Structure formats: C-alpha cells, structure tokens
Amino acid sequence: MRNLFALLWKHQFFVLFLLLIAISMYLLTRSYTYHGTIAYNVTSDISGSVFSSYSNIADYLSLKEENELLAYENAILKNSLSSSFLISDTQYVYHDSLFRYIPAKVVSNSVFKRNNFIMIDKGRKHGINEEMGVVSSLGIAGIVVGVSKNYSTIMSMLHQNMRISARIKNSGQLVNVIWDNTDYLFGTVIDIPSHIKLNKGDTILTSGNSLIFPEDIIIGTIESHEVDNSKKLSTATLRYITDFNSIKHLFVIENLMKQEQDSLLSNVIGNDE
Amino acid sequence: MNNIFLKNIIRFIALMLVQVLVFNNMNLGGYMNPYLYILFILLLPVRINGSLLLILSFATGLTIDFFGNTPGLHSTACVTIAFLRPGTIKLLFRNHEFGTGEEPAPFSIGFRGFLRYSIVLVFVHQVVLFYLEVLSTNHFFYTLSKVFLSTLFSVAIMVITLLLFGKRKK
Numbered sequence: 001m002r003n004l005f006a007l008l009w010k011h012q013f014f015v016l017f018l019l020l021i022a023i024s025m026y027l028l029t030r031s032y033t034y035h036g037t038i039a040y041n042v043t044s045d046i047s048g049s050v051f052s053s054y055s056n057i058a059d060y061l062s063l064k065e066e067n068e069l070l071a072y073e074n075a076i077l078k079n080s081l082s083s084s085f086l087i088s089d090t091q092y093v094y095h096d097s098l099f100r101y102i103p104a105k106v107v108s109n110s111v112f113k114r115n116n117f118i119m120i121d122k123g124r125k126h127g128i129n130e131e132m133g134v135v136s137s138l139g140i141a142g143i144v145v146g147v148s149k150n151y152s153t154i155m156s157m158l159h160q161n162m163r164i165s166a167r168i169k170n171s172g173q174l175v176n177v178i179w180d181n182t183d184y185l186f187g188t189v190i191d192i193p194s195h196i197k198l199n200k201g202d203t204i205l206t207s208g209n210s211l212i213f214p215e216d217i218i219i220g221t222i223e224s225h226e227v228d229n230s231k232k233l234s235t236a237t238l239r240y241i242t243d244f245n246s247i248k249h250l251f252v253i254e255n256l257m258k259q260e261q262d263s264l265l266s267n268v269i270g271n272d273e
Numbered sequence: 274m275n276n277i278f279l280k281n282i283i284r285f286i287a288l289m290l291v292q293v294l295v296f297n298n299m300n301l302g303g304y305m306n307p308y309l310y311i312l313f314i315l316l317l318p319v320r321i322n323g324s325l326l327l328i329l330s331f332a333t334g335l336t337i338d339f340f341g342n343t344p345g346l347h348s349t350a351c352v353t354i355a356f357l358r359p360g361t362i363k364l365l366f367r368n369h370e371f372g373t374g375e376e377p378a379p380f381s382i383g384f385r386g387f388l389r390y391s392i393v394l395v396f397v398h399q400v401v402l403f404y405l406e407v408l409s410t411n412h413f414f415y416t417l418s419k420v421f422l423s424t425l426f427s428v429a430i431m432v433i434t435l436l437l438f439g440k441r442k443k
Binding site for chain 2: 115
C-alpha cells in the first residue's frame, strides 16, 4: 500500500492530469443528452449578474430596433382587443386561460457554438421552471433548462438536443424540427412523409402536441426541400423566423394545465403496462 | 513571491472578464472565435509546480465553462495543454535557463519564441475544444478550418494584448 502511494506521489503530475481529465469528461458527457442538459444545467445568480450588468450598458445600442419591434407587437395586440371586433351576438363565451406569458430580457446569448444557450433575467422568483417554452415576439426561441433565483438558462433552437414537434401549416402533417446545421439562420425539418412536397416559403408551426408550446407558434419557413423517392421520409431546410443573433426580449410560456396533463399522461402510461 | 501571486490573480480576473463579456460574443465570419483567456495558462511561471499548473488550468477552464454553459468542454482543453506545457517549453527553449518566477513571455523568450510556443499550445487547445464540441466527424473539414482560423486569430489577439500591456525588453 505504501509503495502504491509512493508510486502515485512520484507520478503525481500524470495522475492528477488523468484525474482532472476524468472529471472534465464526466461533466462533458452528461451534458450531451437532452435530459442531462435539463438535469445538470447550472444556472447561477453570479454569472447572471455579471451578464445583466453588461447587457444594461450594451442594450442602449439597439434601442431603435427594439422600439420598432415593440410597436409592431403592440399593433398585433391591439388587433386582438375585443373592441377591434364586431360583436354580433351577446352570447357569453367562457375562456379559461391555458398559457401565461412571462416577459423577460436576454442578458447573454450565443449562436455560433455547437450547443447554444440564452440567459434571461427572470428566474424562480418570477414563476419560471424547467421545461417551459420560450418564444420571441416573432416565433419560437427555445426551452428553459436551468433556473436560479433570479435568472434562467434557455436551450435555444440552436442546440443539438433540440427536437420540436411541428406541423406543416398547409397540409397539417406532423413533422419534427431539429438543428444539425452550422448556420444559426437555418434549422432542419425531418420526418416529412414522402407524398408531401414543400415549396419555398411554406410555414412550419408548433404542433401543440408537446405540453411545452401552445399550438400554432411559428417556427420558420421552408427554404428548400428535395424529395428522395427511395426513402419514406424526407428532410427539408427551414429558415427560422426568429433571428437568434439579435433577440433582446423573450416571453416564457407557462402552461397552466401542465400538471393536470402530465398526471393524465402518466396515468395512461401506467395503465398501459 | 507575493508580487507574482497578486499579478496572476489580477491577470486571471481581467482575462476572464474580457473573454466572457467581449470575446465570447465575437465571431468573425462564423469561423473565428478568439480565445484570449488561454494567455493566463501560457504565462504562468515556467518553474511552477506541475500539480499547481494543472489545477489552475482546470479552474480556468471551469470558469469559462461556467459562463458559457459548456460543462467540461474548456476544462478538458485547458488541462490537456497544461499537461503538454512543460514538455513543450523544454523542447522549444532547450538552451534557455529560466529563473524562479520567470514567465515564458516575449520579453524573456523573444517574440519569435513566444509565437512558436503559443501557436503549438493554442492549436492543441482548439483541436480538443472544437472536436469535443461537435463530437462527430460530420463536419470534419468545417471544424478543421475553424480550428486553424481560431488559432491564428487567438494568437494574434494575444500578441496585441502583450504589446499593449506586456513588459518591454530591457
């Protein structure tokens, strides 16, 4: 035993190197699955406050564009006011709200890495939890993977574990959207049935099948689609509607019925076995 | 002794802030990510204890990972170059005697020497970093071009930093 320790001590440089590499590899490998990203994402108030004090300064540079976007969004919201509609009958319709939108500001963002994350200035204190959907004012943005008291980390659409259930607007066919690109402007639509031919400009929406995103949020438009008749399913290139390189404000979507839907789903799966 | 200690702490904090707030947001042409923070590992005293070198490099990598949401990625790359550093210095500067606390900076090993030294280690760092990040051979040549360009860009930024803030040759 003593000899072993003496040997280890003699080669401490190499032993320590192996140990540190092992620790790094361990950290690295568990971050390579979707659930690993969710389970082990370290979001902290320290990194958050560094980023937010920086973005407080940097935000002044893009005020003009932000104002235009807000005005555009205001117009959409005004259109949906009840006063904008002609009310023909007085029948009372009861709406229970299903989704709640929590506005947030981006404090840090990346688009050029293989796996990209966005950090926002809202956290558990503001009602944010893991696995909530995130949208920009134009369309889809990502899913919350890490939450601290005041900040949250979002796995953006530009992540290799990202997989969104989607729907083709025209035909209603279900497809999936992933990102296996090197370009932050484009995503990939997979699992397209072979009889479907997509044209440039066709819109892809969220399907609403997952409990994370509401139905009919725009993901992007088709850029190109080549049908390979030998395969049952084809893939297409999609241009994201959200410009990930310039997002400043986001909305986190809280599904108010998630608990109920989750328990129903686990009941069904439980009975199945 | 205290002087070296203090100098390295200040250098660590300054390089981390610049890396996280400025260079992590910079990406020329979608290709070139400058990694100035490696300079901290490169400039640690030559006769530093080997274990301390490894631990400091690991901590450096972890800090960058912490801010970039890349657990283990930069720390692997940093520990790898820390492991190769003593051998590289021995190989490149065989005839140079380093005093206690002397850093492998341009004013002691010359600009040409520093250039060779930094290109070797930064290149290894970038190879480990980019291939681990992709973890597939799908975009092999794309990744390779990223490695080359980022290495050149990082070294260029380091040289500029040293010209601005480094000590002059006596």
